[in-house]
Amino acid sequence: MQMPVQRRTTIKDVAEAAGVGVATVSRVLSGGSASAETREKVLAAAARLDYHPSALGRNLRQRRTGGVGLLVPDITDSFYARLADGVLSCARSYGEPVTIGVTGDDPERESEMIGTLIEQSMDRVIAVPSGDGDAWDPVLRAGVNVVFASRRAEPDVPDVPAVLADDRGGVRTAVEYLTGLGHRKIAFLARRGQSQRVAAFTGALKALGVPVEDELVVHARASRDSAYAAAAGLLQRRPDVTAVLTGGNILGEAAVLAARELDVRVPRDVSLIMFDDVPWAELCSPPLTVIAQPAQDIGYRAAELVLRQGRRPRTVMLPSELVVRASCGPRRPRQ
Amino acid sequence: MQMPVQRRTTIKDVAEAAGVGVATVSRVLSGGSASAETREKVLAAAARLDYHPSALGRNLRQRRTGGVGLLVPDITDSFYARLADGVLSCARSYGEPVTIGVTGDDPERESEMIGTLIEQSMDRVIAVPSGDGDAWDPVLRAGVNVVFASRRAEPDVPDVPAVLADDRGGVRTAVEYLTGLGHRKIAFLARRGQSQRVAAFTGALKALGVPVEDELVVHARASRDSAYAAAAGLLQRRPDVTAVLTGGNILGEAAVLAARELDVRVPRDVSLIMFDDVPWAELCSPPLTVIAQPAQDIGYRAAELVLRQGRRPRTVMLPSELVVRASCGPRRPRQ
DNA sequence: CATCTGCATGGAAACGATTCCATCATCCTT
DNA sequence: AAGGATGATGGAATCGTTTCCATGCAGATG
Numbered sequence: 047m048q049m050p051v052q053r054r055t056t057i058k059d060v061a062e063a064a065g066v067g068v069a070t071v072s073r074v075l076s077g078g079s080a081s082a083e084t085r086e087k088v089l090a091a092a093a094r095l096d097y098h099p100s101a102l103g104r105n106l107r108q109r110r111t112g113g114v115g116l117l118v119p120d121i122t123d124s125f126y127a128r129l130a131d132g133v134l135s136c137a138r139s140y141g142e143p144v145t146i147g148v149t150g151d152d153p154e155r156e157s158e159m160i161g162t163l164i165e166q167s168m169d170r171v172i173a174v175p176s177g178d179g180d181a182w183d184p185v186l187r188a189g190v191n192v193v194f195a196s197r198r199a200e201p202d203v204p205d206v207p208a209v210l211a212d213d214r215g216g217v218r219t220a221v222e223y224l225t226g227l228g229h230r231k232i233a234f235l236a237r238r239g240q241s242q243r244v245a246a247f248t249g250a251l252k253a254l255g256v257p258v259e260d261e262l263v264v265h266a267r268a269s270r271d272s273a274y275a276a277a278a279g280l281l282q283r284r285p286d287v288t289a290v291l292t293g294g295n296i297l298g299e300a301a302v303l304a305a306r307e308l309d310v311r312v313p314r315d316v317s318l319i320m321f322d323d324v325p326w327a328e329l330c331s332p333p334l335t336v337i338a339q340p341a342q343d344i345g346y347r348a349a350e351l352v353l354r355q356g357r358r359p360r361t362v363m364l365p366s367e368l369v370v371r372a373s374c375g376p377r378r379p380r381q
Numbered sequence: 382m383q384m385p386v387q388r389r390t391t392i393k394d395v396a397e398a399a400g401v402g403v404a405t406v407s408r409v410l411s412g413g414s415a416s417a418e419t420r421e422k423v424l425a426a427a428a429r430l431d432y433h434p435s436a437l438g439r440n441l442r443q444r445r446t447g448g449v450g451l452l453v454p455d456i457t458d459s460f461y462a463r464l465a466d467g468v469l470s471c472a473r474s475y476g477e478p479v480t481i482g483v484t485g486d487d488p489e490r491e492s493e494m495i496g497t498l499i500e501q502s503m504d505r506v507i508a509v510p511s512g513d514g515d516a517w518d519p520v521l522r523a524g525v526n527v528v529f530a531s532r533r534a535e536p537d538v539p540d541v542p543a544v545l546a547d548d549r550g551g552v553r554t555a556v557e558y559l560t561g562l563g564h565r566k567i568a569f570l571a572r573r574g575q576s577q578r579v580a581a582f583t584g585a586l587k588a589l590g591v592p593v594e595d596e597l598v599v600h601a602r603a604s605r606d607s608a609y610a611a612a613a614g615l616l617q618r619r620p621d622v623t624a625v626l627t628g629g630n631i632l633g634e635a636a637v638l639a640a641r642e643l644d645v646r647v648p649r650d651v652s653l654i655m656f657d658d659v660p661w662a663e664l665c666s667p668p669l670t671v672i673a674q675p676a677q678d679i680g681y682r683a684a685e686l687v688l689r690q691g692r693r694p695r696t697v698m699l700p701s702e703l704v705v706r707a708s709c710g711p712r713r714p715r716q
Numbered sequence: 717c718a719t720c721t722g723c724a725t726g727g728a729a730a731c732g733a734t735t736c737c738a739t740c741a742t743c744c745t746t
Numbered sequence: 747a748a749g750g751a752t753g754a755t756g757g758a759a760t761c762g763t764t765t766c767c768a769t770g771c772a773g774a775t776g
Contacts, residue, residue, distance in 0.1 A: 054523070056732055056733080057732065058732080058733095061756090066755080066756080067755065068732095068734095068756080068757090069735075069736095069755070069756055069757075069758095070756070072733070072734060072735080073735095073754090073755090076734080079753070079754070080754070081754060081755090084754080098496070098499055098500050099500065099733070100500070100502055100731090100732055100733065101446075101500045101501045102437070102440050102441045102501075102731080102732070102733080103441060103732030103761095104732080104733050104734070105437050105733085106438060106441050106731085106732080106733070106734095106760090106761050106762065106763085107734045107735080107760070107761050108733085108761080109389070109437075109761065111436075111437065113480070113501075120466075121462050121466050121469065122459070122463055122466050124457070124459070127456050127457050127459075127462045128457055130456055130481075131456050131457050131483065134456065134481065134483050135483075138482075138483075141497070143497055143498075143501060144480065144481055144482075145448070145478045145480045145481075146465075146469065146479055146480075147469070147473075147478070147479075148466065148469050148470075148473075162476070162478055163478075164433055165433050165434065165435070165436045166437075166478060167437050188389070270660075299660055299661070299664060303663070303664070324661075325605075325634055325661075326659075326660075326661030326664060328638070329638070329661060329664070329665045329666070330664045330665065330666070331664070331665070389762085391762055391763085392763065393762080401726080402725065402726035402727070403726080403727090403762095403763085403764095404725070404726055404727075404728095404764085404765075404766095405724080405725060407763070408724095408725090408764095411764080414724070415724070415725085416723090416724060419724080419725085434762085434763075435761090435763070437762070438731095438761075438764080439762080440731095440763085441732065441761085441763070441764095442731050442763050442764045442765080443731080443763085443764070
């Protein structure tokens with residue numbers, strides 16, 4: 047049984063029903079000037095016919111698609127999910143739809159998605175940039191309003207505002223905390239694209255007079271498998287390491303699993319601090335000490351920046367916070 | 382410094398550059414018939430001008446927006462995030478953008494988002510329905526291709542296919558497992574809208590000859606707070622309960638926290654089974670026994686259904702699986 | 717040779733909104 | 747009372763595509 051598909055009621059129908067011209071209907075509906083009497087008639091007709099303006103017509107005429115595009119590396123990662131939630135929540139209050147793309151932190155896929163966005167004439171985009179800043183050139187030239195969230199592109203793209211968490215501060219606090227507990231051999235498990243955090247890490251070590259070993263900064267790709275391999279590799283290769291800082295919750299998860307698998311006790315054998323507070327950090331055994339990031343806020347603020355016209359600051363910095371639970375202890379050599 | 386915004390190159394520009402008519406360009410680019418020579422000229426011109434067709438123009442003409450709409454209760458919930466990931470991954474292979482809306486499991490918000498979808502002329506929608514099936518009437522009448530994921534609307538909407546996990550089977554296996562361990566007072570922590578699972582739960586109990594107590598089915602709203610309140614309330618009010626089944630991972634998280642707070646040991650005092658396997662279930666202390674759901678698959682299959690034309694089955698049922706870890710033990714009275 | 721078939725082609729009409737501009741009525745000012 | 751300012755109004759152009767249809771040409775068929 048096929049339901050008859052009814053033709054969409056257009057502005058023309060409303061105009062006819064109200065006995066006025068289409069221009070008048072458009073004006074009334076978008077808040078232009080009109081006499082009280084006409085306004086009445088038009089609104090009545092629109093309601094009677096259950097008229098909903100077509101975004102398509104409007105967008106074509108205005109040469110822009112309403113709504114905002116959002117590009118994140120992985121929607122399955124709690125951090126990006128919360129970020130997306132912030133964007134969605136802000137966009138909702140503006141009545142704007144949000145189109146999401148997953149880049150997998152792959153520059154090529156990112157370019158592909160950017161292409162789609164241009165094709166859609168999206169003129170407002172929030173992105174966690176994965177790759178090459180140069181990929182954003184065509185977008186900017188097309189007049190798209192871009193805001194970066196959670197990190198900048200590299201090489202950096204000037205004129206694009208960014209909403210960031212205070213990585214530097216978070217890392218410094220964490221490193222100070224660990225050295226305070228006596229740790230000297232501290233490793234950093236990073237994902238590609240976290241050069242900002244890595245820089246903050248080595249900087250903090252230097253500032254505290256702790257020798258920096260390049261080999262203690264380990265890079266993984268964005269997948270769970272790669273994260274696990276990196277974590278397990280580090281723990282096996284360097285039994286002298288007594289503390290690990292992970293650049294994200296996927297890596298933190300991998301570190302916990304790898305430690306458990308290799309029978310390395312947390313925090314007895316190694317202390318662990320994870321970037322990003324997630325609901326399960328508290329449920330974990332032991333509960334994890336984390337550097338909390340305001341993921342939802344980052345998304346919300348970025349959306350505000352992209353949706354509200356007006357002066358746009360170059361950078362909005364949001365605070366990170368060290369949340370101490372039970373995954374760190376005093377240094378005890380493992381060997 | 383303001384970058385000059387360049388005018389978009391249109392099909393007309395290409396036609397001019399290639400020395401042919403616009404109709405011909407359109408035909409060549411969308412695979413229509415044309416002589417080899419013309420095709421050559423057109424493609425060369427298009428490439429030279431870096432022409433990207435505007436989705437806006439096409440959509441208006443074809444009276445439909447490409448892409449698919451996706452409505453989920455909460456993108457922050459790992460289950461829905463994975464479901465969304467499945468949808469995104471399938472849609473990507475079709476080159477279709479995905480627009481996401483969060484309903485918060487609130488029928489009113491759902492209606493609002495449905496309104497937005499219609500306004501956008503989205504003609505393909507995947508939804509985890511929150512409320513009233515009747516809210517979907519206008520959408521269907523507008524000729525939109527809808528597929529439900531993870532659950533059906535109630536009252537059910539005929540003619541809308543659904544991709545579901547085998548709740549019934551999962552619940553039955555779990556209940557059999559618990560009764561096998563000697564449990565008789567088994568509670569179900571449900572979220573609103575999980576009547577399907579609740580029915581399966583009471584059904585399974587009946588089939589095993591265990592008396593059903595209505596009071597042991599507790600309902601919570603979609604928020605973390607509400608989930609915690611429900612879990613804590615249950616554990617305090619009914620010290621005779623020795624096993625708890627939770628209808629989702631948020632409720633599972635709440636149950637673990639509440640138990641810990643109230644000094645109820647898992648699995649010594651109560652056994653716990655959670656619906657939906659999440660990465661942290663293994664990291665939890667104790668590791669949780671769960672009913673795993675193929676969230677990503679559900680999303681992928683739903684997207685396939687909505688994107689691929691052709692015969693659409695009324696229901697696609699995907700298997701659930703009981704993953705036994707360490708959160709269940711033999712019955713030991715708490716009192 | 718006349719006609720028919722088939723194909724490539726381009727002009728023009730949609731699609732549904734916004735917005736420019738010309739028209740007209742009304743009211744105020746001098 | 748004439749002129750100008752103001753505000754409401756509707757016709758028509760526009761956005762960038764697809765698609766209908768008429769045209770013209772080439773080759774096949776009677």
